[in-house]
Amino acid sequence: MISAINVTKSFDGVEVLKGITTNFKKGKTNLIIGQSGSGKTVFLKCLLGLFEPTSGQILYENTEASKLSVSEKQNLRSEIGTVFQGSALFDSMTVEQNVKFPLEMFANISEKDMRERVDQVLERVNLTNARKKFPSEISGGMQKRVAIARAIVNNPKYLFCDEPNSGLDPQTSLIIDKLIHEITREYNTTTIINTHDMNSVLEIGENIVYLKNGIKEWEGDKNSIVTSDNQALLDFVFSSKIYKMAREAMLYYQNKK
Numbered sequence: 001m002i003s004a005i006n007v008t009k010s011f012d013g014v015e016v017l018k019g020i021t022t023n024f025k026k027g028k029t030n031l032i033i034g035q036s037g038s039g040k041t042v043f044l045k046c047l048l049g050l051f052e053p054t055s056g057q058i059l060y061e062n063t064e065a066s067k068l069s070v071s072e073k074q075n076l077r078s079e080i081g082t083v084f085q086g087s088a089l090f091d092s093m094t095v096e097q098n099v100k101f102p103l104e105m106f107a108n109i110s111e112k113d114m115r116e117r118v119d120q121v122l123e124r125v126n127l128t129n130a131r132k133k134f135p136s137e138i139s140g141g142m143q144k145r146v147a148i149a150r151a152i153v154n155n156p157k158y159l160f161c162d163e164p165n166s167g168l169d170p171q172t173s174l175i176i177d178k179l180i181h182e183i184t185r186e187y188n189t190t191t192i193i194n195t196h197d198m199n200s201v202l203e204i205g206e207n208i209v210y211l212k213n214g215i216k217e218w219e220g221d222k223n224s225i226v227t228s229d230n231q232a233l234l235d236f237v238f239s240s241k242i243y244k245m246a247r248e249a250m251l252y253y254q255n256k257k
């Protein structure tokens with residue numbers, strides 16, 4: 001579990017995060033949603049230790065991240081997998097070299113064990129046949145799957161995904177969401193996903209934190225979004241006509257049960 005306790009973050013005296021308290025649960029897909037500029041990326045970076053909060057605490061399993069020693073921080077870093085926007089793959093490396101990279105950086109295991117582990121995760125994301133290809137030779141969806149394989153190759157306890165569906169078509173986005181959801185269960189990771197994708201919210205939102213102007217406006221799961229009376233949340237999630245109709249249908253079937 002990762003916890004944020006009253007986290008604030010200011011830049012040049014301007015407060016971007018205004019005291020966020022929440023828990024991101026183990027074995028769950030935790031989503032951070034909110035309008036552009038609401039502070040999602042700044043919050044994610046605070047959680048990851050890339051920004052130091054101006055005040056408040058970030059706890060990993062009840063231990064305050066900022067109080068860890070240098071070696072403990074390195075150890076924690078090795079337990080975190082990240083899937084960043086645009087996949088952030090190394091263009092000059094093949095798929096398998098990209099996936100192997102974190103093992104070479106962090107894992108103290110033999111070459112043979114590394115190869116076995118790379119084989120396992122490539123098989124898990126269904127990319128065994130693309131192992132010798134370079135990122136420029138595969139599709140955007142495949143690149144995301146490489147990024148996911150690379151993120152899980154070290155058996156992470158924590159998985160951070162920043163806009164994992166950006167640039168993907170809706171069908172491929174669903175495949176990526178399903179993969180992240182399944183991996184979260186299989187590896188029992190605390191998974192935190194920063195997303196704009198309302199399909200993701202309604203499909204894999206097991207714990208959703210909605211930020212508005214740097215404040216946690218609402219928190220709940222995908223089912224409680226539908227019945228929520230928080231108008232800001234409803235306006236945000238069900239912004240289009242088709243989503244409004246979908247909500248009405250969901251409410252209708254919920255009431256019928």
Ligand SMILES: Nc1ncnc2c1ncn2[C@@H]1O[C@H](COP(=O)(O)OP(=O)(O)OP(=O)(O)O)[C@@H](O)[C@H]1O
Pocket residue numbers: 011016034035036037038039040041042043
């Ligand atoms: N390094 C920085 N220095 C100063 N201000 C920053 C910095 N990073 C972010 N901000 C400001 O913090 C606010 C929140 O930005 P953030 O990137 O977290 O929004 P977001 O919700 O992730 O938006 P989007 O969905 O568009 O990515 C913005 O007003 C932004 O200008």
